[in-house]
Amino acid sequence: MDTILQQLINGVTVGSMYALIALGYTMVYGVLLLLNFAHGDLFMVGSYVAIAVLAFAGIAGGLGAAAIAGVILSLFLVSAFFVSGLGVAIEKVAYKPLRNSSRLAPMLSALGVSLVLENAAMLVAGRAPRVFPSEFFPAQIYTLFGATFSNHQVLILVVSAGLMAGLYYLVNHTILGLQIRAVAENRNTASLMGINIDRTISLVFIIGPALGAAAGVMFSMYYGVAFFTMGFTAGIKAFTAAVLGGIGNIPGAMVGGILLGLLETFGAGLLPIISGGLLTPEYKDIFAFLVLILVLIFRPMGLLGERIPMESMTWKRSF
Amino acid sequence: MQLLRRFGPLGLLVILALAPFQLGDAIAIVRVLDLIAIYCLLALGLNVVTGFAGLLVLGYAAFYAVGAYTYAFFASAQFNIHWPFLLLLLLGGVLAAFFGLLLGIPVLRLRGDYLAIVTLGFGEIIRLFLNNLSSVTNGPQGISLIDTPDLFGYKLSTPTHIYYLLLALLALSVIFLRRLEVSRVGRAWAAIREDEGAARAMGVDTTRLKLMAFAIGASTAGLAGVVFAALQGFVSPESFTFWESILVLSMVVVGGIGSIPGVIVGAIALIGIPELLRQYSDYRLLAFGLLMILMMILRPGGIWPSRMVSAEMRAGHGNDSVEEAAPEEPVAPTAKGGN
Numbered sequence: 001m002d003t004i005l006q007q008l009i010n011g012v013t014v015g016s017m018y019a020l021i022a023l024g025y026t027m028v029y030g031v032l033l034l035l036n037f038a039h040g041d042l043f044m045v046g047s048y049v050a051i052a053v054l055a056f057a058g059i060a061g062g063l064g065a066a067a068i069a070g071v072i073l074s075l076f077l078v079s080a081f082f083v084s085g086l087g088v089a090i091e092k093v094a095y096k097p098l099r100n101s102s103r104l105a106p107m108l109s110a111l112g113v114s115l116v117l118e119n120a121a122m123l124v125a126g127r128a129p130r131v132f133p134s135e136f137f138p139a140q141i142y143t144l145f146g147a148t149f150s151n152h153q154v155l156i157l158v159v160s161a162g163l164m165a166g167l168y169y170l171v172n173h174t175i176l177g178l179q180i181r182a183v184a185e186n187r188n189t190a191s192l193m194g195i196n197i198d199r200t201i202s203l204v205f206i207i208g209p210a211l212g213a214a215a216g217v218m219f220s221m222y223y224g225v226a227f228f229t230m231g232f233t234a235g236i237k238a239f240t241a242a243v244l245g246g247i248g249n250i251p252g253a254m255v256g257g258i259l260l261g262l263l264e265t266f267g268a269g270l271l272p273i274i275s276g277g278l279l280t281p282e283y284k285d286i287f288a289f290l291v292l293i294l295v296l297i298f299r300p301m302g303l304l305g306e307r308i309p310m311e312s313m314t315w316k317r318s319f
Numbered sequence: 320m321q322l323l324r325r326f327g328p329l330g331l332l333v334i335l336a337l338a339p340f341q342l343g344d345a346i347a348i349v350r351v352l353d354l355i356a357i358y359c360l361l362a363l364g365l366n367v368v369t370g371f372a373g374l375l376v377l378g379y380a381a382f383y384a385v386g387a388y389t390y391a392f393f394a395s396a397q398f399n400i401h402w403p404f405l406l407l408l409l410l411g412g413v414l415a416a417f418f419g420l421l422l423g424i425p426v427l428r429l430r431g432d433y434l435a436i437v438t439l440g441f442g443e444i445i446r447l448f449l450n451n452l453s454s455v456t457n458g459p460q461g462i463s464l465i466d467t468p469d470l471f472g473y474k475l476s477t478p479t480h481i482y483y484l485l486l487a488l489l490a491l492s493v494i495f496l497r498r499l500e501v502s503r504v505g506r507a508w509a510a511i512r513e514d515e516g517a518a519r520a521m522g523v524d525t526t527r528l529k530l531m532a533f534a535i536g537a538s539t540a541g542l543a544g545v546v547f548a549a550l551q552g553f554v555s556p557e558s559f560t561f562w563e564s565i566l567v568l569s570m571v572v573v574g575g576i577g578s579i580p581g582v583i584v585g586a587i588a589l590i591g592i593p594e595l596l597r598q599y600s601d602y603r604l605l606a607f608g609l610l611m612i613l614m615m616i617l618r619p620g621g622i623w624p625s626r627m628v629s630a631e632m633r634a635g636h637g638n639d640s641v642e643e644a645a646p647e648e649p650v651a652p653t654a655k656g657g658n
Binding site: 117 | 373441565611612616
């Protein structure tokens with residue numbers, strides 16, 4: 001097993017990506033009380049778009065630092081733009097008509113959207129995983145106190161931290177953020193206060209998917225591949241992260257994501273030791289599911305508690 | 320009209336029984352009929368949990384897998400055990416019901432969305448274990464050389480034989496489930512589905528009834544799994560993925576949630592039509608996704624809706640009594656009226 005520090009670095013890296021996706025989940029849940037099953041697939045689309053852009057522009061290796069930065073920036077921008085647009089379109093087509101129907105209908109619609117996205121991606125990009133051409137951004141390994149990390153990881157950490165800080169500022173210190181919080185708290189009253197509900201919801205569907213797309217770009221860059229089912233696994237884990245931190249709670253999603261990443265990384269390392277060789281690291285996906293089930297049973301409001309006062313994940317209210 | 324009501328189902332059964340001969344008895348066609356029948360069973364089972372009791376289950380394939388692997392363990396070359404088919408049919412159902420309870424107990428307190436995700440997790444955990452516990456389950460390669468089922472010495476060696484077995488199972492299930500639907504249990508499920516809080520207030524034992532729904536729904540899948548394993552002679556984790564669960568869910572949703580004839584129509588449509596349009600099989604799931612979205616927007620009740628459920632969906636009650644009382648602020652009880 002690698003050193004603790006190594007696991008820490010890896011865990012936080014993976015966790016940051018989960019956190020970004022989880023933020024999208026949590027924000028949409030906050031305003032629509034809908035678990036957007038398709039959210040993970042938007043993350044996947046983000047990856048594919050990035051790969052497509054790189055292939056289209058024919059980016060090769062041997063670029064200077066500024067050029068690399070430029071390429072990465074444009075990857076993020078194009079990907080986020082496309083995926084946000086897709087997110088807004090999906091909301092208008094598949095979720096808005098169902099805003100006032102039962103809780104089941106939007107969820108099933110979301111499942112439908114997920115199916116469509118995954119299979120459309122499969123049909124367009126092929127069943128086989130697509131390689132992320134990372135020649136333009138060669139990995140460089142650094143060592144620190146015996147642990148190794150790469151410049152890719154540094155990028156992921158810096159970008160994630162920046163995006164999360166930006167989101168935190170947006171939600172807590174701007175008018176737009178106030179509107180989002182108001183709609184999340186009580187849609188009808190917010191509308192009475194003069195907030196344009198449709199626009200606010202669209203805004204959430206721009207921000208959430210954009211963060212997911214960024215995560216997708218970074219994920220593919222880090223692991224070197226994209227495959228059309230990646231949204232499924234990532235979606236479950238991100239949902240777990242959101243629930244872990246407290247669904248509807250934005251700092252919660254951030255904390256939950258990092259925590260899940262750490263749990264998963266340490267857990268994968270510890271699994272063979274605990275189970276005496278019976279369980280191999282392939283079982284690490286089970287970790288996320290188990291964490292989810294345990295959190296939902298023992299602390300359904302998550303670590304930082306739910307921000308939505310009306311809502312309860314369980315039938316037993318605590319007051 | 321009354322005549323249709325009284326003799327319709329029986330007539331339908333007769334027609335279905337003669338189907339293999341009418342359609343030319345080509346093995347391929349009977350195999351498709353077998354597959355449709357198995358999925359009808361699955362859809363009926365899921366309909367109990369999701370349609371009757373209103374509990375959205377996304378990991379239903381897990382119970383299907385339990386049934387199939389039960390038969391595979393006890394009637395194949397894997398451990399060289401060869402128990403009789405009927406016994407294993409029963410065992411498959413019971414084990415699946417047990418797993419249903421295993422899932423049901425921890426999720427009792429969870430509301431719709433979270434319940435769904437946990438069931439999804441459950442389904443995935445089962446599949447991961449099936450895939451990785453190679454010493455027991457043979458991992459991704461699956462278990463082959465499964466015995467042909469026999470019924471009191473009569474070997475069910477052709478798909479046609481299995482077809483009649485399935486028809487019998489389906490007939491029994493439909494009768495049983497229909498009786499259940501109109502019984503107190505069924506009405507209690509409807510109450511839970513519409514408003515769990517109110518149901519509890521009215522004295523409905525939601526715990527017992529939800530667990531019952533899980534157990535019955537799961538055991539139906541278990542039965543289907545046993546027959547599936549017997550029919551195919553081979554099982555592998557590939558047949559029990561999340562997509563399989565979604566396929567069954569699509570049948571229920573598109574056919575008609577909570578409606579017995581509806582889910583049967585759903586199963587026939589969603590297996591039969593892709594079989595007819597074999598060349599477009601790549602687009603199958605894509606089409607299902609689009610179909611689900613369209614159905615939810617245009618006809619949430621399904622092709623053959625259950626009247627009660629469509630009315631519920633239109634009224635927008637969902638499963639949430641808390642939501643109805645939204646305007647008050649429960650966290651600040653002294654807001655009005657003094658204390």
